[in-house]
Amino acid sequence: MFDEASQQALMQEFFSENREALDRIERGLLQLESTPNNRELLNSIFRDMHTVKGNCRMMGFERLEELTHAAESLLDLMRDDKLVIDILIGNQLLSVLDTVQRTLQTIEQTGSEGEVDFSPLIFQLERIQGQSGADKAPTTGGNEESRGVVDLGAEPSALRTDGESAAGRIDSIRLSIERLDALMNQVGELGAVFNQLKYAISRNPSQMDQSLESLGQQIQQLQGEVLQYRLQPIGRILDTYHRLVRDLAVETKKKVVLDLVGEETEVDRNVLISIKEVLGHLIRNAVDHGLESPEERSSRGKSPVGRVRLTAEQKQGQIYLEIADDGRGIDVDRVRAKAIDRGLITSEQAAEMREAEVMKLIMAPGFSTVEQVSKISGRGTGMDVVQAAIDKLGGSVTISSQGGRGSSFRLRIPQTMAIVPVLLVTACGETYAIPQVSIVELVSYHGPEVSRNVEGKMQSPMVRVRERLFPLVALRQVVTSLEDEATVTRSVERIQAEPALHVVVVQCEERIFALDVDGIKEPANLVIKPVNRIFADIAILAGTAVMPDGSVSFLLNVPELIKV
Amino acid sequence: MDKKSVLIVDDSSLARMMVRKIFATRFTEWTLIEAKDGEEALSLSDGSLHLALLDFNMPGMNGIELAEKLMVKHPSLAVYLVTANIQERMHQRAESMGIGFIKKPIAESKIADILQQVA
Incomplete structure (x- = not known):
């Protein structure tokens, strides 16, 4: 393609650029062995290896290209944190450098790569790659990354399915044996505490409270652990x-x-x-x-x-x-x-x-x-x-x-749907759960405090909390059916006359309002289940939970309450 | 006819030399501007550019990041990534920006195809 002089100039550049790059890689690798977390260094080693590979390909030295490609793939796994350099890996990469240097000399003297067989070295590099736990890296075609790599020459349809399956795989998780063992341990302790409790009930009732408490703790720990495993990036x-x-x-x-x-x-x-x-x-x-x-x-x-x-x-x-x-x-x-x-x-x-x-x-x-x-x-x-x-x-x-x-x-x-920290409140004899995340504060007014802090504004009741007025929404009104509404709706005057007023100040985005409830019970961590199909159309209910006494309570959907 | 100009960005001096030689022997109506990385490319680029051929893997910004900056600076510039194979998401990212591809190793015939398209 080029005249003699151009071809020679290209070869000169090929040698000098490669040697510079190989020198830098060598110095870099030695440094990397003592500072394996130096990302910048790793990136520059990778880039130099990439350049050497590209140069070999450009000048048609295919076997050198294959060897440097294998080394580059290994470095790429390190960039992906799938592999950390150790003495063995360092030695392999250094022997790649020596081999490339020697082959460059051979090329300089004879014009060709010579007869040296690179395959044992390439085999070693691929073996290390295989041990890294990464998806089986393609031995050819990979370059910028060992996975999800597209050969630009390939049919477009071929590259589609690939990425879909790699990124879309969210129906299974991988758990290390260590984490599984930790879970097993916790279950074991759970069993031990259960036995303690059984013993306490039959033989030593005075120990019951203590056993119950540690049982509760164990369950909570286990819950937390399992929830952790459900989290995925x-x-x-x-x-x-x-x-x-x-x-x-x-x-x-x-x-x-x-x-x-x-x-x-x-x-x-x-x-x-x-x-x-x-x-x-x-x-x-x-x-x-x-x-x-x-x-x-x-x-x-x-x-x-x-x-x-x-x-x-x-x-x-x-x-x-x-x-x-x-x-x-x-x-x-x-x-x-x-x-x-x-x-x-x-x-x-x-x-x-x-x-x-x-x-x-x-x-x-x-x-x-x-x-x-x-x-x-x-x-x-x-x-x-x-x-x-x-x-x-x-x-x-x-x-x-x-x-x-x-x-x-x-x-x-x-972040997770399974367990929600809530506050339990009552209205019309039912228990409702309000997600803790939407609660600003709880206030109870008694006796004359009620009438002092409740006032009407355009016929709507408002309540004063810390010098600020918030719209007062009665939960009992929200949760009762339309025909009963008249009986539960209370005028500002009626509310002012109540002996006590319990409000939960809730916030959704920028809106804050006060929820008037019949009673404030305790905070709890509830395992929330989706709302039964019969109630699925009721927007103010976000889920259900089974209470300790076997009854069912509803998780309130705060953004929807505001709309009501 | 005025000379057209092409920007070559590659951190490999051999790669730049190769492209330079190809243009010097076959496409003499083009003026070459060479840069070894994105930063240099941005400082050298001006409104006279018609075409940019960019390496992907470079120190500093990569080819796609550079392409984006160049396209902002010169909206009508035709941009191609010169690469052998590329991570799929990068490929899609480049395509969604309207960037073309030239498969490495670069050769006269491939450049000829591109020049025909941008002419």
């Missing part, structure tokens, strides 16, 4: 969205970058499964409706490449997920007009609504009546599906938007 589902965004970008002829932040955030397996589709929906919405075309973006002085950022973080038992785009933002006036048009609100209501409330209408059933049949998810759904799924998880959605700058959907969902 959210990154396992986030990976699949790269594919989604790519397909959407091609379909809509937009240019999109998807940023993922907080992939290590841990979420309960069940929650993970439920939010997978929700997030996909929101991402689709962001690309479809949020982002402008590259031309429109350029004409507005924005980057032609739109950005969708998915952030996951965990705070106090809650998972916060945000899908933000830098697109055109939500046109509040258009949403308002469309909602009136669809009959969701009247124009009088629309005039009174705040922007945040108007934006929430996007998620209302019936807002997007046009079936948006998507090639990606394969069926048509409006944004109300998102709201419904989040409600079911006991979470909430906040929408914000800036015209021309983009919009963001912020979801809050409980």
Whole structure:
């Protein structure tokens, strides 16, 4: 392809660049053995090995390419934390360097790689890779990573299934024998405490309380342990969205970058499964409706490449997920007009609504009546599906938007659904559970305090807590049927005349209100089950739990209470 | 006709030399701008660029990160990643940004195809 002089110049460059890189790798490896956590060093070793491999390929030295490729794959596993350098690995890599150096000399003298057999060395490298516990690394074709690697020459269809299966595998978990042993130990202790209790009951009643208490502790520990195992990094589902965004970008002829932040955030397996589709929906919405075309973006002085950022973080038992785009933002006036048009609100209501409330209408059933049949998810759904799924998880959605700058959907969902810390309260003789996370504080007023702190504001009762007035919502009114409502509804004057008033101040997003309950019982950790089908349509109930006495109590859905 | 310019970014000097030689022998109507990493590429790029050929694995920012910055700076620039094989999510990420691919090792015929597309 080139003349003699060019070819010679290329070979010169081949030798000198490779030797420099090999020298650096050697120094780096020696240093890495004493500082195995030096990421920067590891990255630069990897890059140098990558360069050497690329150079060998470029100049047609296929066997050297194969050898350096195997070494590069090994380094890649180290970058992925699947392997840590030790003396054995260090020695193998150093002998790769020696072999490459020697072969370069041979090439310099004879023009070819010579007859030395690299396969024993390659075999050794692959054996170490196999021991790393990583998925069986492909011996050829891998490069940037040992898994999920695409050969650009391959058929596009071949690379699709691969990523799906790797990232979508959330129906099983791996547990180390050590953790299993720890569980076994705990179960053993549980048995021992149970025997103590049995003994106490039959022979030594004075020990009963103590035995019961340690039994409770054991169970709680076991619960905590098992819950831990259910938690999985959210990154396992986030990976699949790269594919989604790519397909959407091609379909809509937009240019999109998807940023993922907080992939290590841990979420309960069940929650993970439920939010997978929700997030996909929101991402689709962001690309479809949020982002402008590259031309429109350029004409507005924005980057032609739109950005969708998915952030996951965990705070106090809650998972916060945000899908933000830098697109055109939500046109509040258009949403308002469309909602009136669809009959969701009247124009009088629309005039009174705040922007945040108007934006929430996007998620209302019936807002997007046009079936948006998507090639990606394969069926048509409006944004109300998102709201419904989040409600079911006991979470909430906040929408914000800036015209021309983009919009963001912020979801809050409980990290785990199985056990929820709650406060038990009573109303109309039934016990209800309020999630601790939504409780601000508890206040009880007695005697004359009641009338001092309750007042009416436009016919609605309000209660004063620490110099602030909050709307007072009576739980008994919320939970009774319509026909009985008249008997339980109490005027401001009636409430003021009560001998005592117990309120639970609850908060949902930015709204705070006081829940008037008949009695405040104790806090508890409840194992929450989904609501029975008969009650499934009752939005204010988020789940059920069996109480110690065998009765059933309901977990209240605080965001829904506010709507009532 | 004005000369068109192409930006080559690769941390391997051999790789850059290879592309330089190919352009110097076959596509003499193109002016080459070379950079060894993303930072240098950004400082050298200007509005006269038509095409950018980027390595993926480089010190500092990788090829996709660089592509994004270049596309912001020069919206009409055609950007290609030169790579043998790439992690699937990176591949999808690049495609969703409208970045093309040239399979390594780079060769005259592959460059000819690209030049035809951007011409």
